[in-house]
Amino acid sequence: MDHIIQQAEQLVRQQQYNDALATIQPVLLQQPNNDKALNIAAVIAALQGNTYEAMDYFAKAMLANPSNSDAIYNLCALVGKQRSHADQYLKPLANTLIQWMRPELKPEMGNLIKLTFDKLAFNKAEPMEWLTAIFENYALPILLTAAQHDHYDLAFFLEGYIYQHYVKREESETHFEQAFKCWKNQLHEAGQRYRKTVDEMIAGENWSAGNPLAEHNLPKIVFILHTSSTLAHVEALISFLAGHQQLATPLISPMVITIADHNTDMVNQLQALKVPIIEVETEHPQMPRSARYAFLKSYLYTQGYQTLVWVTSVPEMSFAFGLRLAKTQIWWTMKFHGFSLPDIDGYVSSMHVDETFEHNGIQWHGGTLSSTNWFDETQTATAKQLRHQYPYACLYGTIAREEKLNDPLFLNCIADILTANPDAGYLFTGRELDPTIEQVFSERGVAHRCHYVGWVNSKLYCQVIDIFLDSFPCGSGYSLLESMAAEKPVVMFNQPNYVSYYPTIDALINTYFPANITTVAFYQSIATNVNEYQAIALHLATDPHQYQQASQLNQHLINELFANQQRCAQIYCQHFLSISQQT
Template sequence: MDHIIQQAEQLVRQQQYIDALAIIQPVLLEQPNNDQALNIAAVVAILQGHTNEAMDYFAKAIQANPTNTDAINNLCAIIGKTRNQCDQYLILLANALTQWIIPQLRPETGKIIQLTFDKLSFNKTEPMEWLTAVFENYALPILLTAAQYDHYDLAFFLEGYIYQHYVKREESETHFEQAFIRWKNQLHEAGQRNRKIVDEMIAGENWSAGNPLTENNLPKIAFILHTSSTLAHVEALISFLAGHQQLTTPLISPMVITIADHNANMVNQFQALKVPIIEIETEHPQMPRSARYAFVKSYLYTQGYQTLVWVTSVPEMSFAFGLRLAKTQIWWTMKFHGFSLPSIDGYVSSMHVEETFEHNGIQWHGGTLSSVNWFDETQTAAAKQLRHQYPYACLYGTIAREEKLNDPLFLNCIADILTANPDAGYLFTGRELDPTIEQVFTERGVAPRCHYVGWINSKLYCQVIDIFLDSFPCGSGYSLLESMAAAKPVVMLNQPNYVSYYPTIDALINTYFPTDIATESFYQSIATSVNEYRDIALHLATDPNQYQQASRLNQHIINELFANQQRCAQIYCQHFLSISQQT
């Protein structure tokens, strides 16, 4: 039979499709579940333009042999292009891939899943409707199976991929919460099961908990980053540690742990603050991802770190906190709040001024961002030169990740502004150019005046633009404040379900700002509807007095409210310590 299969494959390569079918059909009559013959019949059907027939053949081949990678990849490629009858075939593929996991994990499973994601176009640049179909019918079932059978590292890969390409496709509090609720409990339970093994290992080594205090009686607190980067949440941690260093009397003894990757710039900044940092991937590159959390737990246990603060990004946190890395486990978020676990002992936010507030029945502790480096005057000359490259009376700009910019409502609002102001241009950023952004600007006829500049120095480009247009429904944090520090007007849309830094700025003004300073120009730049947002942006570009008033006030707001690192450090330390004392 093998020689017939080989002969049919040779005929396909020679484009003799009818002859290939002629010798394959008898095989299928005798062995209807011969997956190799089914795969050849499917390939012939594709080449003859019979897509539905091909999909049916591939599906039968996969049902007959779930490890037939040719059939899996071919079916994924067709589904990714045609998206025809996708749900039933995605479910079939998920059922096949779970057999790569149970009863035991095949070593190549992660690579084949990565390949299927590529062929299915499971990528954040695709429409949300398609990503949801792949998530619901394919990616999520495999993730849940991996968690159920304690294949931790495969579960981490799937969770990270889903987070990057599905969760972040729509940056909203609601989507974030509704996505993670689908799998966080299963990963948490997997961590709890793993905890029994790790705790026995620690006890078996006769390790004893170290002293939780330093020689100066400072409580030891560890801060964990699941990946190394210089993104906003890391900048917030660095600023907090810098502020703590400036306190007359230090309150804690901090340490930083990174689980994966290496970022030399980030490491240098922590070292400059004399904060110890452990890079597990650098020190133990061959250690499996799940084993790294066991290592963290044993290290914290022996060194006396009884409090652990997980900084912002939640992938892998469900598992890690189920493992119970420390006596007190705190989640410190810079953006979303729709995430909770029984093993999170305290919740801290950088989006609220209130000392405590309630969200979804959970008590939170509030704080804000702070820095002494919002404005970089060494970039001013370069910024002036760059501005000359954009010959517009007004250059609007949004400096943010591409997933914050790709909402059609926001993009069409930008297009409305540019249509109403033909003398204006628009500058935007991102790690890559999202096709949705390009499509909307092209369809609206404003693409020639929209300039994508990639992943840039935000402090430089905040000085290049004339007016910062905050994205919605998920707004910016650092780049918004950097624009204000550069004396640029900013336009924000304030809606109850949108994520924006406006409520935080408003609360800070009411709490700390001198009452004799007029703040009207700031509030005049805050919209409550898309139409009002457009009108404000147009008015700022044509009213020099309003522009200058907003520019001066924004710069003053940053200097007055967002440059006090010591105050912020003291607030956060009090939160961390009070939560620790309660557990």
């Protein structure tokens, strides 16, 4: 039969499709499960425009031989284009890939999954309904199986990919919580199983735990960053460490460890603060991801670091905390709170003023952001030059990641504002231009007044714009405060089910702001519905007096409430130490 199959393949290459099909049909009659013959029939059907017939043939070839990567790859490509039939094929695709993990993991599995994700169009630019279908029927079953069979590094890849392209597609507390509930327990259990192996290794080496106190009897605390970067959560950590350095009496001996990547700017800032840093990937570039956590646990054990603070990013935390990297494990989040695990000993938030508060039955410890670098005056001249490039009476703007901007409700709200104010423009940012944003602005006829500037210096562009329009349902943190520091009015939402920094600012005003200074202009910029949001944005653009009042007050609020690094450092250190003493 092999020579007949080769002959059919040759006819396909010569574009003699009918002859190729006639050649291969006898093989299919005698051997209906011959995956090579089925694959050829599928290719012929696809080339002749018979897409659904091709999908059926590829599926049969894949089921006949789960190792037939061509059939898997081609079926994904067709499913990604003909989505109405996705339900019929996604689960069989997942079940086939799962067989690549048993009895042992095939080394090419990771690369194949990457290709299938690309062909299925599993990326955050696609509609949420499509991403949900792939997640539930394809990606999640593979992730759960990888965790169950202790294929840790494959599970990390899948979790990271799902987080970037599905979880972050909709930036909301509810979506975040519901998504991670689907797999966090399985990864946590995998970490607990790995813990037995790692603990035996540490005991086998006869290592003794180091001194948990540094010089001057300061408790050692290590801060774990998922990746090296200068994103907002890293800025918050560095600001905390700077504030701690300014305390008359230091409270802890900090160290920072990153699991992946390298960021020179971040390293330089930490070194300037004389905070030791270990970049595991830089020092051990060939070390598998799971082995990095084993290395990290043994290192922390031997050096006496009994308290660990995982900074904000949740991927891999379920596994790492199941491994029990340290005696006390704390999660410090800058945004979402809908995540919990038995091995999290303490929860710390940067969005609450209250010393303690309860969320989903869990006690949290509150804190806020602080910095002495909200405004960069060296960028002012450049900002003025850039502003001249936008010939509008008012330039609205949102400085944020694209996944915060792509909600249709927010985008249509922006379009309504621009429609009502024909003299206004809109500037927005992101790592890449989201097709949803382009589509909405184009359909609403305002695309020519909407300017995408990419991934930029936020302190610069917060000075370029005239009014900051906070995104919803997930608002901004750092860029919002940077805009306020740059004397720009900001329009925000106050909704219980939205992620917004408004409640934090409101609580800080009531706690720390001088009572003799009116804050009316700030509260006049807070909306509770879309109509109010639009009205406020339009009023600020046309009322110079209101604009000036809001601008000046915002700068004052930043200086009074968000520039006290020492106060924030004191609060966070107290939280970290009290949690450590309780475990």
